[in-house]
Amino acid sequence: MSRGLFVDPSDAVPLWKQIEENVRRLVASGAMKPGSAMPSVRDLARDLSINPATVAKGYQRLVDAGILAVKRGEGTFVAQKPPALPRGEREKELEGGAMRYASLAVTIGAAPDEAVERVRHALGDLLRKKIGGPA
Amino acid sequence: MSRGLFVDPSDAVPLWKQIEENVRRLVASGAMKPGSAMPSVRDLARDLSINPATVAKGYQRLVDAGILAVKRGEGTFVAQKPPALPRGEREKELEGGAMRYASLAVTIGAAPDEAVERVRHALGDLLRKKIGGPA
DNA sequence: TCTACTGTATCGCAACACTAATACAGTAAG
């Protein structure tokens, strides 16, 4: 049992990024509560059969983002306050994501209504199931 | 005037991909009509101050996708029938994009309504302004 | 035929990213 964390080495997405995104979602969805301990880089690396440095890279980015906090020599923990970026940054992120998605939709010739509906559905899924992890 | 095509070398996105995406949108939005001639690889390369092979790579992918058609020795033209990928593929693309965006929105803690509204707005912009270019 | 234009194919160079291996530094418990 690996605490709900999985990676897929055959995926084009880098391992460290898969770790980062998975943890982001686990925290954002409340599946991992503030203050709880993350598996150590070596433990998780052993679980996933990858190098500890790769796990460390994923953790590091999450620490930078304020999602994880590290007590040196003790371990890594979920931060007490999920950061929830400053209003400005948050809007910028969302705006950029919306543009990318809209651009894709237009490019493949999808009807705007369909594109919007698809997002609504995806959002519903995500919020309902919290996070399943990878299926 | 380069027919509404621009690229930004300082952007992380590859030049050939910028070309590909711009043309896709120009065609999808109707700004470039079926049968109309594209600038030659050399002309466009000169305009953009890049290598013809880079333009050719962008064109090649568009030809493969059925968006452009080439008459060897004459030039490259917008295909008569914008392909609009097979239903399956198209849906898959859209679905994936929606999931990515929804995931982002949830991660940064955006309200679903706001996320949806943001997409609607972006779509409106894109369809109204045809293409904005790099900006 | 000759010339000037089309796109195509191939090669090489440079830059970048991912992953892993190894050695280092801090903390806690025996």
Next chain:
DNA sequence: CTTACTGTATTAGTGTTGCGATACAGTAGA
């Protein structure tokens, strides 16, 4: 103090990718 555990930093190997230069092949018009 010693040991065993934390995370960190540095380095190296490997593969991928972007880009450009050059040579090749087909078509149109004088």
